[in-house]
Amino acid sequence: FAEAAISATSKTTTMIRYCVDPDWLPYEAIIDGRHIGISSDYLALLTDYTDLSFVLVPTSSWRQSLALLQQGQCELTPILNQTPKRDEYLSFSDVFFKSPNVLVSLKTQPFLQGFEHIGQRTLAIPKDYRLVEYVQTFYPDIKTVLTMTEREGLAKVANGDVDVFVGSMFSVNAYIQQHGLSSLKIAGWGGPEDELRIGVVHAKKDILEQINAGLAKITHADHIAIYKKWHNITVVEDIDYSLVLQILALLSLCIFFLLYRTIDVTKYNRHLSEHNKALQQLQLELERKNNDLDFLTQHDPLTKLYNRHYFNQTFLTDARQHDGNNICLIMIDIDLFKAINDCYGHATGDRVLVQFADILQLSVRDDDVVARWGGEEFVIVCQHVDIQGAKELCQRITQELQDFSFDNNIKVTCSFGIAVLGEHEAIQHCFERADMALLQAKKTGRNRYCCA
Numbered sequence: 001f002a003e004a005a006i007s008a009t010s011k012t013t014t015m016i017r018y019c020v021d022p023d024w025l026p027y028e029a030i031i032d033g034r035h036i037g038i039s040s041d042y043l044a045l046l047t048d049y050t051d052l053s054f055v056l057v058p059t060s061s062w063r064q065s066l067a068l069l070q071q072g073q074c075e076l077t078p079i080l081n082q083t084p085k086r087d088e089y090l091s092f093s094d095v096f097f098k099s100p101n102v103l104v105s106l107k108t109q110p111f112l113q114g115f116e117h118i119g120q121r122t123l124a125i126p127k128d129y130r131l132v133e134y135v136q137t138f139y140p141d142i143k144t145v146l147t148m149t150e151r152e153g154l155a156k157v158a159n160g161d162v163d164v165f166v167g168s169m170f171s172v173n174a175y176i177q178q179h180g181l182s183s184l185k186i187a188g189w190g191g192p193e194d195e196l197r198i199g200v201v202h203a204k205k206d207i208l209e210q211i212n213a214g215l216a217k218i219t220h221a222d223h224i225a226i227y228k229k230w231h232n233i234t235v236v237e238d239i240d241y242s243l244v245l246q247i248l249a250l251l252s253l254c255i256f257f258l259l260y261r262t263i264d265v266t267k268y269n270r271h272l273s274e275h276n277k278a279l280q281q282l283q284l285e286l287e288r289k290n291n292d293l294d295f296l297t298q299h300d301p302l303t304k305l306y307n308r309h310y311f312n313q314t315f316l317t318d319a320r321q322h323d324g325n326n327i328c329l330i331m332i333d334i335d336l337f338k339a340i341n342d343c344y345g346h347a348t349g350d351r352v353l354v355q356f357a358d359i360l361q362l363s364v365r366d367d368d369v370v371a372r373w374g375g376e377e378f379v380i381v382c383q384h385v386d387i388q389g390a391k392e393l394c395q396r397i398t399q400e401l402q403d404f405s406f407d408n409n410i411k412v413t414c415s416f417g418i419a420v421l422g423e424h425e426a427i428q429h430c431f432e433r434a435d436m437a438l439l440q441a442k443k444t445g446r447n448r449y450c451c452a
């Protein structure tokens, strides 16, 4: 597109002096004395499609441009909204460009949707903009702050001097992008859409016919090309990050708390399970010790046979529960054991006792009970065995002793006293009889059994 500083062509042209807003990109601006922006491109097209040529009258503010239009020093302004006030000194072409107006606030402000939600907030509007008339007419309660330019209004919002600014979406966005005003956001729509036209002073209103005809010739493709050239809007950040941050902080706090609780509970559980393990260990230890204690209270520590205590408890008290008619008591005493101790020492004597006990244990049946009665004396309780069976057991033991090779080739014999428990006999009495029989065996030469 050609720029708007239009040179005269060979055709007969009517020269029109025009003013613009020098600071309203992307619509228009004067940069280094040159008119640029959307309106510049439209004027270039109108130069082609009409017999008009346009000469820029440079100004330093929109206000000044309006003043020059009112004074007739400018005859045209290429892009503006129609308002009743402007109708007093301008005539307007057909609408050729539309753009929404937006409310701009700091990102910390909530989304406002429209003028009706501004409430007590202050609203900045560029002086002499159509929106001033609109807001004062329809929202007279809004506290407005008039600024010289859009730039000034946006700067006031960014600085926190006013709460909200209203302006054209295209120019607002261009300004925010150019100046990196990342603290600002579009907070809502502001009033009616801009319907932009060309305004000419009443004295020149006869050129409007040409202008409208020229505007009508502008193709859809031309409109789109201009729009694309100047419309560089990217969506202004519309996420309220302060809210997101608050939610994130809250979530992090919850996660942290849950994590802390989980770690705490895990620690406690580990501690508990360690304690339980230690307790179980102690319990096992106690059971083992109890078992050991049980074993020790019931067994002779040297030979591991039942001891006299167990024997007394089990048989002297309730042997009658067994079938009394078939119980045989055999009292056994190693012969001349003192001589073994004296000859080979006490330790050897101990080993002989252990080996002797093993022989007894191996010689009896599973349900017979062998116990160490004390010293070198033993007792066997045979169940379901008659006197003959008891005798045979004594003979078997005698034979085993004879065949067994004791330490130091010591020859060990023993004497037996056998008694069968009578039907109504007290077991203690039976013991005494067996003991007497044993004494008898000793007296009559040892290495033999005697029956009571």
Ligand SMILES: Nc1nc2c(ncn2[C@@H]2O[C@H](COP(=O)(O)OP(=O)(O)OP(=O)(O)O)[C@@H](O)[C@H]2O)c(=O)[nH]1
Pocket: 302, 333, 334, 335, 336, 337, 338, 339, 341, 345, 346, 347, 348, 349, 350, 353, 374, 375, 376, 442, 446
């Ligand atoms: N090594 C050892 N000797 C024991 C143990 N208990 C008792 N004795 C010994 O066994 C011997 C028993 O001797 P005595 O009662 O005189 O009887 P004996 O020498 O076997 O003679 P007779 O019974 O008459 O054949 C004693 O010298 C006791 O010290 C023991 O646990 N270990």
